[in-house]
Amino acid sequence: MSNLTAALIQQTYGPRREDNLEKVACALREARRAGAQLVALSELHGSLYFCQQEDPTWFDLAEPIPGPTTDFLSRQAKELGLVVVGSVFERRAAGLYHNTAVVLDTDGRLAGRYRKMHIPDDPGYYEKYYFTPGDLGFRPIETSLGFLGVLVCWDQWYPEAARLMALEGADVLIYPTAIGWDPRDEAAEKQRQLDAWIAIQRAHAIANGLPVLSVNRIGLETPAGPPGIQFWGHSMVVGCQGELLAQAGADNEETLIVTLNRARSESVRRAWPFLRDRRIDAYQGLLKRFADDPSVAGHSSA
Numbered sequence: 001m002s003n004l005t006a007a008l009i010q011q012t013y014g015p016r017r018e019d020n021l022e023k024v025a026c027a028l029r030e031a032r033r034a035g036a037q038l039v040a041l042s043e044l045h046g047s048l049y050f051c052q053q054e055d056p057t058w059f060d061l062a063e064p065i066p067g068p069t070t071d072f073l074s075r076q077a078k079e080l081g082l083v084v085v086g087s088v089f090e091r092r093a094a095g096l097y098h099n100t101a102v103v104l105d106t107d108g109r110l111a112g113r114y115r116k117m118h119i120p121d122d123p124g125y126y127e128k129y130y131f132t133p134g135d136l137g138f139r140p141i142e143t144s145l146g147f148l149g150v151l152v153c154w155d156q157w158y159p160e161a162a163r164l165m166a167l168e169g170a171d172v173l174i175y176p177t178a179i180g181w182d183p184r185d186e187a188a189e190k191q192r193q194l195d196a197w198i199a200i201q202r203a204h205a206i207a208n209g210l211p212v213l214s215v216n217r218i219g220l221e222t223p224a225g226p227p228g229i230q231f232w233g234h235s236m237v238v239g240c241q242g243e244l245l246a247q248a249g250a251d252n253e254e255t256l257i258v259t260l261n262r263a264r265s266e267s268v269r270r271a272w273p274f275l276r277d278r279r280i281d282a283y284q285g286l287l288k289r290f291a292d293d294p295s296v297a298g299h300s301s302a
Helices: 017-033 056-061 068-080 153-157 159-167 187-208 264-271
Strands: 003-010 038-041 083-093 096-104 110-115 141-143 146-150 172-176 212-215 218-221 229-232 236-238 244-247 254-261
Touching: 003 017, 003 212, 003 236, 017 038, 017 068, 017 254, 038 172, 038 212, 068 083, 068 096, 083 110, 083 146, 083 172, 096 146, 110 141, 146 159, 153 159, 153 172, 153 187, 159 172, 159 187, 172 187, 187 212, 187 236, 236 254, 244 254
Parallel strands: 003 038, 038 083, 146 172, 172 212
Antiparallel strands: 003 254, 083 096, 096 110, 141 146, 212 236, 218 229, 236 244
16 A cells, blocks of 8 residues: 555544544544545543543543443444544543553454553643553554554653654554643743644654654633633644644644655655664663763763
């Protein structure tokens, strides 16, 4: 297969899972009619982004895998002949929960799951209260369309995660995301945050010679009351040299449809052989939290 047509579905979401999934189903049908083979949904698309506060009642949203969301997505994937990347608040056991991406293949089979590895704990993003860090590692999920390097939101700030997915044979990197602004921030700060978010994902594409698909949600969500989070959209598809192939806006529900040339990674990696020139004999320091002796890292004690 020389080309891969991918769709990113950027939407708003409400409090009811059933309503959100029906909205997803409509978008999946539209994406299939537009020629999509692979569709990616944003992070935690079954509900409002509830991690804005620490409240044990939100654990009631969690579900097993397989469960209602994966069953629903499985039916859609099989009926439409799509590979679907979805997101689930996974209940693994009582008191043990994960932020989990799931991949359904064209026959409806659950091809695999990825449990979010990097868990934030910041004002408005209290995910450590809800989610146990993932334990499945950074392994691409094999599908009928190839190997999908699925990561989730906060993972996208870590070059190590993208690199490990690439080294394990990912054909594409996919980031279901829920990220936005504090509405109280000034315009200049909002722009800096957005620019950084775009830049880091373009860098992953360049450093690994892989296309990157990042799909965010939009809308102001205030499940814990004001000020809430204004999700900034800007879902995007990035080519193997960091080029923006498509990008959504900040305010509108959109479905991006992009056809990727699957042979491009090969040609780009031949020209920019970053994997060949890696000094794997000299990277032991990456396994440290920080340099034990600042002078080792080239810092002056003065």
